Amino acid sequence: MYAIWVTVKIKPEKREQFLSVIEDDSICSVRDEPACVRFDVLQDQTDPDTYYFYEVYHDEAGFKAHTETPHLARWREASKECVLEQKPTIRTNTVFPRSYA
16 A cells, blocks of 8 residues: 655644644545545644645555546645645555555
């Protein structure tokens, strides 16, 4: 399996907009993309403006298909207003649980 880890810092005044659009991306990814196994959105416990996305796809091709979806396009557009900083995406291969490997 192919997994990515994304870290973003958002503008506090844009939190509701951010949460709405990332929820849309997360739900649509899992619901509508056969290659998307999971898409978790996590909030940092010490910095409420920092969020992490943990996304798992069957393979890199499945992730590439994700990059062409309308829900990701909506996220990218909204992120221009909501995100202060995005760190480089970490790309990985899953090891455990074995059901993902």
